[in-house]
Amino acid sequence: MEKLIKVHQQAKQKQADAIDELNNLQVRENELKEKMRMFATHVNSAEQQVSKALTKESLEKARDSVEKARKNESDMKILLKNIERAINDIKSKLPELHNEVYLAEVDIWTTQKGQLIQEIRAHSTILQLIMKAYVAYWQTGYRWKLEHFIREEIMNADFRIDPEVLAQLKDEMTKQIWPEPDTQILSQ
Numbered sequence: 001m002e003k004l005i006k007v008h009q010q011a012k013q014k015q016a017d018a019i020d021e022l023n024n025l026q027v028r029e030n031e032l033k034e035k036m037r038m039f040a041t042h043v044n045s046a047e048q049q050v051s052k053a054l055t056k057e058s059l060e061k062a063r064d065s066v067e068k069a070r071k072n073e074s075d076m077k078i079l080l081k082n083i084e085r086a087i088n089d090i091k092s093k094l095p096e097l098h099n100e101v102y103l104a105e106v107d108i109w110t111t112q113k114g115q116l117i118q119e120i121r122a123h124s125t126i127l128q129l130i131m132k133a134y135v136a137y138w139q140t141g142y143r144w145k146l147e148h149f150i151r152e153e154i155m156n157a158d159f160r161i162d163p164e165v166l167a168q169l170k171d172e173m174t175k176q177i178w179p180e181p182d183t184q185i186l187s188q
Helices: 002-052 056-122 124-139 146-154 163-177 182-187
Strands: none
Touching (some): 002 056, 056 124
């Protein structure tokens, strides 16, 4: 079980890392877009200096300024494309990471289900009492399936259970199975 919890934690961490990286790249992308606007302004300004240059020296200086501004702008465009590509790559991997987390959770629940069934089977007197109660109800005209009997009579749950109640029940079961955070369970 500890191994499954560790796999689950690793999958959740990979997903969280990818989301963090995506957020960081999006912030960097926005910063670069702002710098691109600034460099475009520099290019325009440098080009205007070329047209206003009066001497050969000032013309050469203005052309150098235009060349430098265009190079910076080109470098920024390349960097921005790389960041956009990285963002798209991470976005395409997020469903797979989400699926890994889900499958790890399913593995944990499957293992937990097996352990709980073994524990129930180990308490045969409880099973016998449930079956005796069911047979007694059956003799009084009760004609529902055993699962309905357990849900309605033993668990005292309404037959038409609200999905929100089921979600709360799942959360409560999770708290009972894992009363401590994952990290504390693994450290024990």
